[in-house]
Amino acid sequence: MGTAYYAQRDPLKWIAQWAEELGGIYTISSPLGTAVVVARPEWARQVMVERYSRYQEKSRSYAVLRLLMGNGLVTSSGEFWRGQRKMTQPAFHRKRLEGIFSMMVSRSIAAVEKLARDAGDLQGTELSIPLSTLTLDIISRAMFSTDVEGTAAEVGKYIAMLNEDALRMLRHPWRFFLPRKFPTPFNAREFAAREALYGIVDGIITERRKAPDGHDDLLAMFLSACDEETGRGMTDEQLRDEVMTMFVAGHETTANAMCWLLHLVASHPEVEAGLWAEIDSAEAAASLSAGNITGLPYTRQVVEESLRLFPTIWSVGRRAGEDDEIGGYQIPAGTNVMIPIFHFHWSPEYWDEPMKFDPGRFAPDRRPPNEPMIYFPFGAGARGCIGNQFAIQELVIMTAIFHRHLKFRPVPGFEVVPDPLITLRPKNGMRLRVMMR
Numbered sequence: 001m002g003t004a005y006y007a008q009r010d011p012l013k014w015i016a017q018w019a020e021e022l023g024g025i026y027t028i029s030s031p032l033g034t035a036v037v038v039a040r041p042e043w044a045r046q047v048m049v050e051r052y053s054r055y056q057e058k059s060r061s062y063a064v065l066r067l068l069m070g071n072g073l074v075t076s077s078g079e080f081w082r083g084q085r086k087m088t089q090p091a092f093h094r095k096r097l098e099g100i101f102s103m104m105v106s107r108s109i110a111a112v113e114k115l116a117r118d119a120g121d122l123q124g125t126e127l128s129i130p131l132s133t134l135t136l137d138i139i140s141r142a143m144f145s146t147d148v149e150g151t152a153a154e155v156g157k158y159i160a161m162l163n164e165d166a167l168r169m170l171r172h173p174w175r176f177f178l179p180r181k182f183p184t185p186f187n188a189r190e191f192a193a194r195e196a197l198y199g200i201v202d203g204i205i206t207e208r209r210k211a212p213d214g215h216d217d218l219l220a221m222f223l224s225a226c227d228e229e230t231g232r233g234m235t236d237e238q239l240r241d242e243v244m245t246m247f248v249a250g251h252e253t254t255a256n257a258m259c260w261l262l263h264l265v266a267s268h269p270e271v272e273a274g275l276w277a278e279i280d281s282a283e284a285a286a287s288l289s290a291g292n293i294t295g296l297p298y299t300r301q302v303v304e305e306s307l308r309l310f311p312t313i314w315s316v317g318r319r320a321g322e323d324d325e326i327g328g329y330q331i332p333a334g335t336n337v338m339i340p341i342f343h344f345h346w347s348p349e350y351w352d353e354p355m356k357f358d359p360g361r362f363a364p365d366r367r368p369p370n371e372p373m374i375y376f377p378f379g380a381g382a383r384g385c386i387g388n389q390f391a392i393q394e395l396v397i398m399t400a401i402f403h404r405h406l407k408f409r410p411v412p413g414f415e416v417v418p419d420p421l422i423t424l425r426p427k428n429g430m431r432l433r434v435m436m437r
């Protein structure tokens with residue numbers, strides 16, 4: 001299996017260790033192929049920003065995401081991607097985020113009310129599922145307004161099934177070589193989940209095409225978007241792939257980020273005290289009711305520092321479309337390139353006490369500069385996250401509302417283990433004691 005054996009077993013350890021030992025660029029090889037790991041800021045910038053046009057394709061590892069997202073923004077490339085990005089971008093405009101602010105607040109309050117029912121349980125409460133339900137609820141409402149209540153739960157069930165299947169494929173990569181149409185129980189289950197999910201999404205799209213007026217949501221924006229040059233809008237298939245992409249890219253990332261944040265704050269009383277001081281203030285209350293997060297600067301720092309320690313997209317990959325050279329090494333066309341985001345966030349070369357949870361690092365006078373590129377939880381360059389501001393707003397609101405009403409404490413003996421698969425998620429879920437403040 002070559003070096004990939006280790007990279008697969010404990011990627012966070014080995015990928016970072018080899019980056020230190022081998023000067024920031026090296027090849028991981030396995031029977032399934034090779035990838036060049038690029039782990040210095042100037043080279044990562046070269047791939048993602050400066051010479052991004054040479055690295056338009058995503059790497060082979062994104063094949064598994066295609067199962068979930070089809071040919072949507074995350075997985076597509078070239079002119080097709082450019083056209084789709086132009087058409088979807090306006091849906092994430094600042095004004096539109098303000099429009100869904102109060103929905104994010106009210107859904108977070110509803111989630112807190114549910115959690116409060118279990119408050120005081122000494123065994124702790126498993127939080128990854130309720131957080132995933134909350135973020136799926138938020139993205140569904142942002143996507144389809146409130147006219148599809150109940151759909152979120154069903155969509156969530158099928159997405160969770162497909163996600164599990166995708167994870168199984170990643171754990172057993174030989175599955176990539178089996179024909180997808182082969183009637184194994186695995187393929188049959190995946191096929192049924194996908195058909196059911198597509199049925200729901202296609203049904204909504206058909207209804208909305210028939211009666212497009214009176215909606216103010218992401219789907220309305222996608223339906224009305226058209227290509228500037230051709231004047232054409234998205235086909236039903238394109239729409240479905242983009243809707244699926246937003247569902248998948250927009251909920252698990254944020255749910256996992258929130259799991260890690262709650263875990264970090266629960267074990268850092270000084271950060272919790274700082275959060276309470278801000279959240280209980282009149283400025284915070286005014287900010288939450290005015291529909292912006294400007295009155296919650298410390299809360300935002302806590303979010304940013306959590307994303308540094310636990311970047312839920314822990315690495316990104318590209319494929320060289322033409323020959324290139326990185327740091328004096330030849331990168332022939334077709335090479336898979338991997339950029340391990342977590343390594344930049346954790347390296348002692350760039351951060352003092354890198355593994356310490358210190359939201360003060362993101363205070364205005366201490367924030368990391370753009371150059372060197374050492375902090376990029378949302379990626380960088382043209383393929384950077386389209387939902388970046390959506391996610392920050394959502395995480396700040398959830399953090400403020402959760403800590404305004406509840407406090408969280410570690411459960412003695414419960415082991416928190418990061419599991420880097422598609423996203424960096426807690427392997428055993430996240431169990432914390434929940435108490436009323």
Ligand code: HEM
Pocket residue numbers: 058073074085139245246249250251253254257311312313316317376377378379380382383384385386387388390391
């Ligand atoms: C904490 C939450 C999130 C994190 C850490 C995150 C991270 C990322 C990263 C690193 C990328 C770049 C992937 C690459 O270079 O291959 C990306 C792309 C993307 N993200 Fe996010 N994301 C988050 C939330 C969201 C949300 C809420 C949405 C949608 C509502 C979203 C939609 C997307 C899309 C569509 C892309 C592909 C953009 C393109 O290639 O044009 N993400 N995200």
